[in-house]
Amino acid sequence: MSDLPRKAVTRTAKLAALPLGFAGRATWGLGKRIGGKSAELVARELQQRTADQLFKVLGELKGGAMKLGQALSVFESALPEEVAGPYRAALTKLQEAAPPLPAATVRAVLAERLGPEWRELFQEFTDTPAAAASIGQVHRAVWRDGREVAVKVQYPGAGDALLSDLTQLSRFVRLLGPLVPGMDIKPLISEMRARVAEELDYGLEARSQRAHAEEFADDPDVVVPAVVHQSDQVLVTEWIDGVPLSEVIADGTPEQRDRAGQLLARFLFSGPGRTGLLHADPHPGNFRLLPDGKSDGAGWRLGVLDFGTVDRLPGGLPETIGASLRLALAGEAESVYGLLRQEGFVRESIELDPDAVYEYLVPIIEPARAEEFTFTRSWLRTQAARIADPRSPAHQLGKQLNLPPSYLLIHRVTLSTIGVLCQLNATVRLRDELESWLPGFLPEERPEIPEQQSAPAEPATPATPRS
Numbered sequence: 513m514s515d516l517p518r519k520a521v522t523r524t525a526k527l528a529a530l531p532l533g534f535a536g537r538a539t540w541g542l543g544k545r546i547g548g549k550s551a552e553l554v555a556r557e558l559q560q561r562t563a564d565q566l567f568k569v570l571g572e573l574k575g576g577a578m579k580l581g582q583a584l585s586v587f588e589s590a591l592p593e594e595v596a597g598p599y600r601a602a603l604t605k606l607q608e609a610a611p612p613l614p615a616a617t618v619r620a621v622l623a624e625r626l627g628p629e630w631r632e633l634f635q636e637f638t639d640t641p642a643a644a645a646s647i648g649q650v651h652r653a654v655w656r657d658g659r660e661v662a663v664k665v666q667y668p669g670a671g672d673a674l675l676s677d678l679t680q681l682s683r684f685v686r687l688l689g690p691l692v693p694g695m696d697i698k699p700l701i702s703e704m705r706a707r708v709a710e711e712l713d714y715g716l717e718a719r720s721q722r723a724h725a726e727e728f729a730d731d732p733d734v735v736v737p738a739v740v741h742q743s744d745q746v747l748v749t750e751w752i753d754g755v756p757l758s759e760v761i762a763d764g765t766p767e768q769r770d771r772a773g774q775l776l777a778r779f780l781f782s783g784p785g786r787t788g789l790l791h792a793d794p795h796p797g798n799f800r801l802l803p804d805g806k807s808d809g810a811g812w813r814l815g816v817l818d819f820g821t822v823d824r825l826p827g828g829l830p831e832t833i834g835a836s837l838r839l840a841l842a843g844e845a846e847s848v849y850g851l852l853r854q855e856g857f858v859r860e861s862i863e864l865d866p867d868a869v870y871e872y873l874v875p876i877i878e879p880a881r882a883e884e885f886t887f888t889r890s891w892l893r894t895q896a897a898r899i900a901d902p903r904s905p906a907h908q909l910g911k912q913l914n915l916p917p918s919y920l921l922i923h924r925v926t927l928s929t930i931g932v933l934c935q936l937n938a939t940v941r942l943r944d945e946l947e948s949w950l951p952g953f954l955p956e957e958r959p960e961i962p963e964q965q966s967a968p969a970e971p972a973t974p975a976t977p978r979s
Contacts, residue, residue: 612649613667615639621665625746632656633741637663643797647674647711647820652751655740659750662737664714666745671712678705703920711820718742720819721749723787733775735802735815752815754800761796761935768812772801773887773938774945775814780929781949785828792821792921794928796935823921827951830855830919834952840877845870856916864912872909884941887933 618639622630631637636654642662643650647670651663678701710716724736737750760768776799784790791798800815832855839847849866852858858869875895879885898906915923933940946953 612641664747714747717820754802757796757799773940784825790823831952834950886939892934
């Protein structure tokens with residue numbers, strides 16, 4: 513029997529207590545103010561208590577609750593600093609760890625899925641987990657051939673827990689809205705529900721990871737650990753050491769921050785074209801900075817983990833993204849509007865002003881305009897406030913735009929990656945990556961026609977066959 517709180521009534525009760533807790537703290541805050549405490553001091557205490565309860569519950573429940581917490585954690589950069597401060601520490605905890613399952617539960621899963629003699633597959637196995645995530649936790653071990661490996665064990669009952677959590681969270685999604693200004697959380701939860709079966713299937717995850725590991729095997733910048741063994745609810749991959757991106761965000765040097773940001777952008781835009789897959793879970797817990805092994809010790813590579821959620825893009829990222837971005841940078845508002853309408857971002861039933869759409873997009877594409885751009889929390893806050901403010905033209909226009917289903921995951925991954933870049937405070941040469949990897953960003957190169965061949969030649973008169 514698993515120690516994961518997975519009975520529907522138990523999980524529902526814990527999640528249902530969240531909105532009651534929010535209301536109770538509001539009453540507590542009012543009482544403090546009546547008692548003479550300043551509004552600012554009470555607000556800070558209120559925020560801290562809210563953060564403690566929210567992320568304690570999300571982390572303890574794992575499943576969909578923790579998964580939503582991880583997804584939201586990359587957007588804390590969008591919050592005003594006086595609000596973000598109390599949340600940041602609690603959010604960061606969700607990126608790297610969660611309360612582990614007891615060793616006895618883990619051993620029972622391994623015996624069921626790998627066989628009663630499962631220990632013979634390993635030279636060593638560490639009972640204490642090295643990391644814990646939304647539907648599984650990772651143990652460090654040594655495989656029978658001497659390779660250091662990561663053993664990911666899926667929580668028993670994770671599927672039911674995931675669906676139950678996401679259903680319950682969707683019922684009070686409005687209470688979570690202030691965590692991410694300008695973002696509608698309900699579609700995020702719906703998209704997570706749609707991908708539950710894929711994420712629980714370690715066979716699919718193994719295939720996605722193998723595709724990336726093979727493609728990036730000799731890459732100087734990106735490291736993807738190879739798959740060693742896979743069965744239901746257990747996935748064994750090569751172990752990679754490195755500095756978790758959450759630690760780089762907290763304490764990294766400027767050089768580490770910039771390098772991590774550059775490689776993160778490179779992986780985002782290069783991966784789909786090289787593998788036909790988009791890694792769709794870009795929170796900091798899934799990335800590591802590894803020394804590149806060169807003698808000067810000055811470089812870093814990006815280690816990428818967890819391929820449980822991917823978007824299948826056989827042709828790579830849609831060319832429309834690159835073409836629209838290129839045209840927007842060139843100031844061609846009418847052409848951008850035409851492409852967006854063609855792809856369904858503007859519904860057929862409405863008409864918008866192309867110049868207004870262009871003005872909406874211009875601040876967002878600023879990082880692609882410069883030779884290099886420093887992603888900061890203040891920049892992201894400005895964008896979030898512009899779109900979230902009901903009085904702003906950007907907010908009114910944004911409500912009329914549509915996000916086609918085929919772009920939903922691409923959109924979320926892009927936003928999440930930008931959130932991480934802002935957490936890193938990284939200076940990135942984004943345009944370099946767009947020019948190298950994003951289809952449609954560069955205009956098609958047409959071969960020059962030599963001057964003497966500038967006019968089409970007259971077709972040759974076929975010879976008359978001799979009789």
